[in-house]
Amino acid sequence: MAEGLNRLLGDTPGRTIIKLVVISVVVGFVMSMMGFSPWDLVRFIQRGLRDLWNSGFAALGRVGDYLIVGAMIVVPVFIILRILNWRKT
Structure with missing residues (x-):
């Protein structure tokens, strides 16, 4: 089951969460700089x-x-x- 989850996410759940958090911070920063909320x-x-x-x-x-x-x-x-x-x- 873990292999199927890793295949679905493209990586381990922990690494996927870290990637999503980093990307979210970058996108949030860019949106904030552009004046979007x-x-x-x-x-x-x-x-x-x-x-x-x-x-x-x-x-x-x-x-x-x-x-x-x-x-x-x-x-x-x-x-x-x-x-x-x-x-x-």
């Missing part, structure tokens, strides 16, 4: 949900279009990266 993100999500409700869910059609266009790039790149990584192991 976590509350800005909360307000953005609230505003987006309110606009979605007010628009009668017409925006969902656009999200589906964005999903398909993005998946045309993301999925092949993901598959290629997984194949290249699989060869190394």
